Amino acid sequence: MHTVAVASAQPEPVDDVDAVMLAARVLVGVSARSVAMVEEVVTLPQLRLLVMVESRGPLNLATVADGLGIHPSNATRACDRLVLAGLLDRRDNPADRRNLLLELAPAGRELVARVMAHRRSAIAEILDRMPPDRRRALSKVLHSFASAAGELPHRDVWALGWTTSG
Numbered sequence: 099m100h101t102v103a104v105a106s107a108q109p110e111p112v113d114d115v116d117a118v119m120l121a122a123r124v125l126v127g128v129s130a131r132s133v134a135m136v137e138e139v140v141t142l143p144q145l146r147l148l149v150m151v152e153s154r155g156p157l158n159l160a161t162v163a164d165g166l167g168i169h170p171s172n173a174t175r176a177c178d179r180l181v182l183a184g185l186l187d188r189r190d191n192p193a194d195r196r197n198l199l200l201e202l203a204p205a206g207r208e209l210v211a212r213v214m215a216h217r218r219s220a221i222a223e224i225l226d227r228m229p230p231d232r233r234r235a236l237s238k239v240l241h242s243f244a245s246a247a248g249e250l251p252h253r254d255v256w257a258l259g260w261t262t263s264g
Contacts (some may be wrong), residue, residue, distance in 0.1 A: 118243070124224070132216040136209055140185070143168075145213065147176055148185060148202060152210045156199040158191065185209060 133142055140148065143166075150165050151157055157165070163173035177200055180186035185206035191197040202210065225233055 125221075128217055128220045128224075131220065132213045135216055136213060139183070139209065140180070144176055144180055144185075145210075147173075147180065148206050148210050149213075151186065151200055152202055152207065156201040158197040158199060160197075162200060180206065 133145060136145065146166060147162060150162065154161075154165075159170060159173050159177065162177065163170040166173065168176075177186060177188070181188055183205075185203055187201050187203045188198050189201070191199045225236075228236065
């Protein structure tokens with residue numbers, strides 16, 4: 099006589115680390131899909147640069163290079179391409195004429211806003227599929243998790259293509 103295993107209605111228990119790894123995989127997927135929306139316009143490194151400038155306001159090239167952890171010559175080339183694409187503006191720094199300031203052009207601001215709106219929408223859709231009590235609990239748990247992790251350095255946030263604003 100053969101017995102047939104019946105699938106349980108409840109998923110197998112997962113330890114805390116595996117649960118966080120699974121959630122991280124979901125969020126990485128959300129990020130990847132948002133980047134894919136604009137991959138014909140900008141590369142991931144260019145998007146990171148735009149997000150950094152959007153998050154911090156006008157920056158000079160040295161700050162961009164340092165913030166992204168790249169050589170200043172690479173930052174210059176990336177900025178040149180973004181200026182030519184109409185996504186970034188360059189202007190003289192009134193406080194130090196030896197430096198130029200970089201800020202988003204309207205098209206760059208729109209591109210970053212579109213990527214972030216896509217991420218927010220995708221996350222909202224996932225949350226909407228959760229029971230309300232679990233959703234409220236998740237919010238508290240995620241705040242606690244982020245707090246336990248400490249402040250994520252701005253360099254790390256930009257490296258992941260996330261803004262530092264809400």
